[in-house]
Amino acid sequence: SGRMATCSDPLITHRKDCTDSDGVPRSWDKYPVSFDWIMEAFLSMFILASQDNWPTHMLAGMDSTGPLTGRRHNNSPELVVFYIAAVMLAGYLVVNIFVGVFVDCYQTAALEVDPKKDHSKVNLSQLPEIFDDPEGGSIRGRIFAVVDHKAFDMGVLAMILLNILCMAMESHKQAQWQVSLTIVSNFFFTFVFGWECLLKLAALHPRRYIASAWNRFDLFVTLVSFFGLLVDNLGAAVPIDPTVLRVLRIVRVFRIFRAFRVLRALKGLHQIIATLTGSLTALLNLLLMLVLVFFMFAVLGVTLFGNLCVSGDESLPGLRGVRCFSTPPDRMMEPTAHFKNTLIALLALFRVATGDDWAALMTNAAISEGPRAISDREWGTFTTLLGTDPSQLPSEDAGYIDRFHEYAYRSVAKVAIRQWNASAFGMEGTEGWPAPVAAPAAKAWIGVFASAVPGCLSDDEIYDLAQANLVDCTAEGLFGGGHFGSECVGTCVSTNWVVANAYFDLFVCIASFVLLQL
Numbered sequence: 239s240g241r242m243a244t245c246s247d248p249l250i251t252h253r254k255d256c257t258d259s260d261g262v263p264r265s266w267d268k269y270p271v272s273f274d275w276i277m278e279a280f281l282s283m284f285i286l287a288s289q290d291n292w293p294t295h296m297l298a299g300m301d302s303t304g305p306l307t308g309r310r311h312n313n314s315p316e317l318v319v320f321y322i323a324a325v326m327l328a329g330y331l332v333v334n335i336f337v338g339v340f341v342d343c344y345q346t347a348a349l350e351v352d353p354k355k356d357h358s359k360v361n362l363s364q365l366p367e368i369f370d371d372p373e374g375g376s377i378r379g380r381i382f383a384v385v386d387h388k389a390f391d392m393g394v395l396a397m398i399l400l401n402i403l404c405m406a407m408e409s410h411k412q413a414q415w416q417v418s419l420t421i422v423s424n425f426f427f428t429f430v431f432g433w434e435c436l437l438k439l440a441a442l443h444p445r446r447y448i449a450s451a452w453n454r455f456d457l458f459v460t461l462v463s464f465f466g467l468l469v470d471n472l473g474a475a476v477p478i479d480p481t482v483l484r485v486l487r488i489v490r491v492f493r494i495f496r497a498f499r500v501l502r503a504l505k506g507l508h509q510i511i512a513t514l515t516g517s518l519t520a521l522l523n524l525l526l527m528l529v530l531v532f533f534m535f536a537v538l539g540v541t542l543f544g545n546l547c548v549s550g551d552e553s554l555p556g557l558r559g560v561r562c563f564s565t566p567p568d569r570m571m572e573p574t575a576h577f578k579n580t581l582i583a584l585l586a587l588f589r590v591a592t593g594d595d596w597a598a599l600m601t602n603a604a605i606s607e608g609p610r611a612i613s614d615r616e617w618g619t620f621t622t623l624l625g626t627d628p629s630q631l632p633s634e635d636a637g638y639i640d641r642f643h644e645y646a647y648r649s650v651a652k653v654a655i656r657q658w659n660a661s662a663f664g665m666e667g668t669e670g671w672p673a674p675v676a677a678p679a680a681k682a683w684i685g686v687f688a689s690a691v692p693g694c695l696s697d698d699e700i701y702d703l704a705q706a707n708l709v710d711c712t713a714e715g716l717f718g719g720g721h722f723g724s725e726c727v728g729t730c731v732s733t734n735w736v737v738a739n740a741y742f743d744l745f746v747c748i749a750s751f752v753l754l755q756l
Contacts, residue, residue: 242269242298244308253306258615270601271295281739285597286321287328288746296321369446382441385434394434398499401427405493424493428463431496435460459495466493528749532591535745536583542741543577543603545727546570547694555666557710560655561700561729563672564688569605577603578713590742591749604738606730608692610647616689617641620650623682624657648702651690655708658683694730701726 245256247264256266271286273279286292299317301309371386372378384390404423407416435457439447447453501507547562549570562570571577575586590596612620621627628639628649639649658672662680665671673681691699703709704726711726731738 240274240305241302242272242309243267243305244269251308251310253308256308269298271298271597281743283324283328284743284746286324288593288596288750289325289329290593290597291595292321292325292329369443369449372441378441378443381437385438385441395500397427397430398496402497402500405497424463425467427496428460428467431456431460432464455495456499459499463493463496531745531748532584532587533580535587535741535749536577536580538741539577539583539587540580542738543571543731544579545729546576546603546605546731547729548576548578549573553671557659557708558712559672560703560709561695561711561726563684564691565605565694565729569602569693571599571602575599587745587749590745593750596742596746600739600742603742604731604735605694606735607694607696610691612641612647612650612690616686619689620654620686623679623686624653628653647690648699651687651699652703652706652708654683654687654690655703658687659708695728696730697728700728
């Protein structure tokens with residue numbers, strides 16, 4: 239408890255030294271996945287159970303020291319046992335037991351809804367057609383004896399494996415020996431498999447041969463291979479438009495289907511394929527359920543987190559970026575994972591469901607306001623940049639600020655934005671925007687604004703800025719389709735941080751632990 243915090247300045251190792259007394263801003267920051275109190279520990283264990291970036295969390299735990307000292311490399315190596323045990327027990331055992339209970343309940347419910355059918359009646363249309371083997375003394379009978387022999391199947395399997403090995407030798411910008419190998423092997427195996435099809439057609443009769451799905455697949459692959467040879471040789475002998483030739487040569491891609499013929503020779507794979515085929519109906523139901531869950535949570539996410547800042551919003555032209563000046567870069571949503579519209583929200587939820595660093599998204603979505611008070615250092619920086627002390631002006635003066643007033647920070651924020659706008663006006667698109675290199679004062683005023691309203695802006699604060707014409711709340715349409723909307727909303731999470739955490743935890747439970755596991 240309390241051992242995983244550290245100073246924002248890596249050169250400082252003790253909490254009492256982590257101050258900004260020398261003019262350098264510092265803060266004592268807690269690691270996001272920590273165990274300071276019971277609810278936070280539960281959330282951290284849930285993140286470990288989902289195996290979300292757990293090696294990084296484990297390394298951070300191994301670097302922990304004490305409540306008053308910062309992290310030190312491999313200070314507590316014994317904690318590796320705790321993290322691995324947590325992942326093994328919570329991530330593998332408990333989650334799989336949870337999924338197993340869900341599957342059992344699902345099967346029980348399925349039996350109640352769809353009781354066993356009466357199998358006394360046989361559907362004759364589902365019975366396979368039976369064919370007689372050809373007589374042994376005839377030519378067909380002799381050919382049948384060959385193709386029906388186990389040695390013939392083993393020989394075909396050997397040719398398939400050898401063909402796969404030859405295809406594996408191909409590479410981009412091949413050497414001359416690779417080109418020759420590709421051409422010769424393609425000719426050889428195409429004619430070998432072609433003879434195989436002819437022998438089976440002669441032995442089994444076309445009707446019996448076509449009745450097997452595997453035989454139809456073999457015939458398709460063989461015919462496509464011959465067509466590919468025809469295209470290659472026709473392009474060299476007859477002048478054909480290069481564009482048409484490139485399109486026709488796409489047929490050569492179908493050669494890779496020869497590798498799938500291995501499935502025919504391995505009976506165990508037959509059973510797996512049959513199982514997958516038989517479960518398609520159940521998989522379709524689960525897929526529809528998963529799509530419904532994704533859509534519901536995407537719409538809810540847009541409602542809850544659509545107002546949060548996305549990385550890059552602070553660089554929007556004019557006053558449109560002001561609403562995100564106070565949000566730290568590491569607390570902004572990612573450009574490819576946010577909730578400003580349903581489409582990107584679906585992509586973000588897919589990332590969460592696959593366990594790709596979803597805890598970082600949850601942490602950013604739970605952003606809240608920082609302390610709203612002007613410290614002596616911040617007031618000193620503000621007055622130095624301004625060149626005057628507004629608290630010393632007459633109270634009736636328009637520029638007067640009572641620094642001890644409850645809302646003094648709002649007045650400081652307004653002055654900071656006015657001064658920033660005056661120093662950086664008309665420099666959109668220049669290097670460093672919104673803190674152009676050519677206007678060094680602009681960066682300083684953004685810092686003053688961020689220290690006055692740290693973290694994010696509430697609805698009241700951004701409304702106050704809008705009333706003073708210090709923020710532009712118009713937004714871009716989807717895919718950059720013009721601008722719309724002028725209503726100003728805050729950049730803090732619209733609900734309690736507990737709701738934000740519950741949103742992600744519930745989605746991970748439903749989508750990742752249950753539906754995707756099934």
